[in-house]
Amino acid sequence: MLQRHNHMRRIGTALAAVLVVGVGAAEAHADRRLTPLPFKDGFESGVTTAFARKGIDGTGTVSVTTAPGGRGGKAVRLAMPDDGKSYRTEIATDRLPYGSYRYDFANYLPEGWIRYDAMTIVSQWHGGTGTFPAVVLGVRGDRWMMVVHWKTSSGRADKDGQSVHEVKYDLGPVRLGRWNQWSFDITWSTARTPGSIVVRLDGAEVGSHRGPNSYHQDTAPYHKIGLYRPNWQAKKGHRAGGTADVVNYYDDVTITPISPGTPVPPGSTTPAPNVTTTSPPDLPDTSASPSGQVAGPAPVTVSTTTAPATPGPVSETSDEIPVDTDTDTGTGNTAAPLHATGVSDRTPLLLAFGGTLLSVGLLFVFRARARTARRRAGGRRGQRRAGAAPTPPPRRLPLRRGPRRTPSSRAGAHEEPRPSP
Numbered sequence: 001m002l003q004r005h006n007h008m009r010r011i012g013t014a015l016a017a018v019l020v021v022g023v024g025a026a027e028a029h030a031d032r033r034l035t036p037l038p039f040k041d042g043f044e045s046g047v048t049t050a051f052a053r054k055g056i057d058g059t060g061t062v063s064v065t066t067a068p069g070g071r072g073g074k075a076v077r078l079a080m081p082d083d084g085k086s087y088r089t090e091i092a093t094d095r096l097p098y099g100s101y102r103y104d105f106a107n108y109l110p111e112g113w114i115r116y117d118a119m120t121i122v123s124q125w126h127g128g129t130g131t132f133p134a135v136v137l138g139v140r141g142d143r144w145m146m147v148v149h150w151k152t153s154s155g156r157a158d159k160d161g162q163s164v165h166e167v168k169y170d171l172g173p174v175r176l177g178r179w180n181q182w183s184f185d186i187t188w189s190t191a192r193t194p195g196s197i198v199v200r201l202d203g204a205e206v207g208s209h210r211g212p213n214s215y216h217q218d219t220a221p222y223h224k225i226g227l228y229r230p231n232w233q234a235k236k237g238h239r240a241g242g243t244a245d246v247v248n249y250y251d252d253v254t255i256t257p258i259s260p261g262t263p264v265p266p267g268s269t270t271p272a273p274n275v276t277t278t279s280p281p282d283l284p285d286t287s288a289s290p291s292g293q294v295a296g297p298a299p300v301t302v303s304t305t306t307a308p309a310t311p312g313p314v315s316e317t318s319d320e321i322p323v324d325t326d327t328d329t330g331t332g333n334t335a336a337p338l339h340a341t342g343v344s345d346r347t348p349l350l351l352a353f354g355g356t357l358l359s360v361g362l363l364f365v366f367r368a369r370a371r372t373a374r375r376r377a378g379g380r381r382g383q384r385r386a387g388a389a390p391t392p393p394p395r396r397l398p399l400r401r402g403p404r405r406t407p408s409s410r411a412g413a414h415e416e417p418r419p420s421p
Helices: 002-030 346-385 407-412
Strands: 039-041 053-057 061-066 074-080 088-092 100-108 119-126 135-140 143-157 163-173 179-187 196-201 204-210 222-228 246-257
Touching (some): 053 222, 100 222, 222 246
Antiparallel strands (some): 088 222, 119 222, 135 143
């Protein structure tokens, strides 16, 4: 019986150890905070604490100041110097569950904005470190561009060899010195849900995308705003140019859950007649690397771009969007770094598995303790049922001492009796 008890005790200990690992993993997934909805920040508080993360590579700055362009109130100002080491200045919300959302925001590019023929990302929806951004809003030359990435069985590969597709859309000309009111209606795709994106600028639809638009991770992409120039990284050979700081203003950022097909905001109009949009085509299989180099004798492109509204200059500068290695941490940001995420819908399973292990582990522990108590008391009960008196515990007898002897008595005990005279 003792051997069986020890066996059950070892099983209970092993399950308790597995329990600690399972609950720890579940808590690690559950600790990825979600953005409270509806989300809204007009920066009137004077701080950006509503945005849980800040990513600054270099010496860029994030500050809240008076909104330019006669808007009134406050806005967040994101600035990045051309010092040869600064290429990213962004703030970001937390993640969201998969679903359909309307992302509204206004941005302002000042009249002093210097034309840059590679991509400047001003807003992006990202799945985390080690992935291409799922959706990008950027400026290339004098055009607004949207870029969409999604993972399939072929196409560009990220750092882990996962295949990714890319499609580009021209959203129209950039106008400086004015506020741009953007609205992105996004239904995030999953393994079971088709995705969609509808983009409106100042109430007019300027672009749309139908089909996959994410990486099907455990949560939907999170929203980042600011400035990101991938080609300004020193490792790409960029050197300080001595030009004025690149500046972008943001105001009235909101995220609202919607149902697919929700009516457009008041004042919306039909798409501008000189801007066209396309849906992602069936893309050929490729083995392209993140740098855009494609194996094989002839290069194969995996992206399409809508025809521009007005022909513009063609730049030879690459606007390659690299795999993101940013950890989304920086000065004044107390949030934990984002980590690579797994397959979607794993968090509830981990929590349920951890809870089951907890119940089973506690059951074995309590049963083992109860059996130990019964075993200790079972011997005496068994002896009584057999008719034998239980063996009493040994008694400790007190030490007996004789009468106390004085020195004189001890001396007299050794004297010889004297004869009588």
